[in-house]
Amino acid sequence: MSSPKKPSSSLQEKAGISPPEIINISAISQIQKNRRKQPSSQELIAGILDGNRTALSRAITLVESTNQEHAEKANEVIKGCLPNANKSIRIGITGVPGVGKSTFIEAFGTFLTQLGKKVAVLAVDPSSSLSHGSILGDKTRMEELVKDENAFIRPSASGDTLGGVARKTRESIILCEAAGYDTIIIETVGVGQSETAVHSMVDFFLLLKISGAGDELQGIKRGIMEMADAIVINKADGDNIKKANQAKLEFNRALHLFPPKKSNWQSKVTTCSAITKEGISDIWNTISDYVQMTNETGFFPEKRKEQNHFWMMETINEQLKLNFYNQPEIISQLEENKKAVQNDEISPFAAAQNLLKLYFSKSS
Template sequence: MEKNDHHHKAESALKVNEGIEQPASINPMLENEMIRFRKNRPSVKDFLSGIRAGNRNLLGQAITQIESARSEDQVMATELINACLPFSGKSIRIGITGVPGVGKSTFIETFGLYLIGLGKKVAVLAIDPSSTRTKGSILGDKTRMEELSVHTDAFIRPSASSGTLGGVTRSTREALILCEAAGFDVILIETVGVGQSETAVSRLVDFFMLLMLAGGGDELQGIKRGIMEMADLIVINKADGDNMLKANLAKREYENALHLFPPLANGWIPKTVTASALKNIGIENTWNIVDEFVNQTSTNGYFQKNRHEQSKHILRETISHALNNHFFNNELMTKRLLFLEQQVIADKMNPYQAAHQLLEEYFHLG
């Protein structure tokens, strides 16, 4: 990469430019997988015993089951989630974001291997908004984390490969429950890109980590203020070699910026650290901060309160999702909707009148 001309004025380490474009997604051929899977599908009891025994193959099959949109698969998926729930809730759930190019995959692998070295089992899940457009999953998780993916105490699952962001998030939440039932101690939820998915992840995790870079040109990524406000920890990655000075400068400036944000309800003061996943620097410090956060919020009661709030959100979201499905899967309603859409297009009704009429008809269905 060519460096900028020296006559340009020195720029702050906090300068924000556009992120590196995300590579094309890989299609996991989920549909073919489901066809083969249904021919010899285990029972809920078989799934549960396999998951509890740490069978990663059955765990992967179970997650494939919950990702299916078919009604018969969803019935079994609901039974499976209910069976696994009593064994869930004991992990530490960590959200990790930062646009492509920040070294997220290398960081997650190094961090995951460090945690395994502490005797923990680690699962990596992903939320990828682009998968809702490409019908693919995030770019080869298992090829990007070669050492972690084959470790017996690790499990890596790409994003659900179709549906809305809400659907992908729902699948990830349910996959999290299955992973906890399988005995994983730490669940890392990776988001791809910077946008809506961070808000979705914040409703799934206990701790939110933002990976950043210090430097100039294309290495810097666009981060919205709102995402920084959500972070419990900012990690300046690739802090090694010639980049150390810029990384330390960025650390100080991010620390100053974080002090300008309103205090968090949980009493935690967000921290900033430098790290190099490639050189295995700052990884232990990162985990110590997570551990400190869990201890502090467990002591002041926020940890459990946050999980209760997340459960309330799941309740409301599940009701909304069920009502939405019930409405749009009703053949009469879909026909009436198509008719009313034409009425609106022809200016014979406005959208509000059409919506009111259709809902009235729906509410009066027997």
């Protein structure tokens, strides 16, 4: 009598698929070579001018890189794209966290693409001061717009840039314009001084507000209110419509307390609902009126010139700062001076002067 068959173990290894007897070494080598190959500056420029989104994304990645070789290549790409830039309307959108910026931008962007516009959204996400990471979740929040063939969404980490604006957002605008996007939307972090930085790179600045949040009194304060070309009370739907209309009245009264803008444009206050799409078309009409008026008065092109000058100076300041902290002599002396300042052995101002004298002596 034969013994009973032992059940097979679930951990028993089964025969897999055998590799082919003939392996094309040449094909493998070619595939590996192509994977490592990076497009040249001219290839990226040609791709961007042809509206290739992959080329545009790669170019923006180069622009955002801190690698010196990447920076040189990025400058070549920007130079090649510059003659085809400056043909868009640049719109900055800001508001406190929770005001519904991403939802609004999706509704607004979708409305524009339906009008035949090509929309690029440069969204700046805040970086953690502890882990230095960012969620970069704008593509997730803008589910419909991200699938639109006439839209391009690029989330970027703010990093350590003052104001929460990505260090190279200005250059990214140029690349998007060269790729044929005629409407550039820049979403700010919505906290700190990011509004000031974004205001210096856009044509129209839109401030999103919500009613019932206790911030109507902010309307009588200067700063962000003076920069805004339009104030939009978002989430004006359902039971919130009455509150939104009341907030609109409050902000309209507050705007009359401010002196006239240099552009002579009177800031508008309106309500909208990003959910129901109510009021979205009115916002675009307001922006169109602004562009028409400022072009007729010559303010629009003049503002662009001032912004170019501003960003030239900002780039010089940034490069000087980067060069200062990367000097070997400064690196070695910085820690020593830091400890001396902390121990009250020298004043912060004297320590700074010592380091600057050292830097200029090595630079001369």
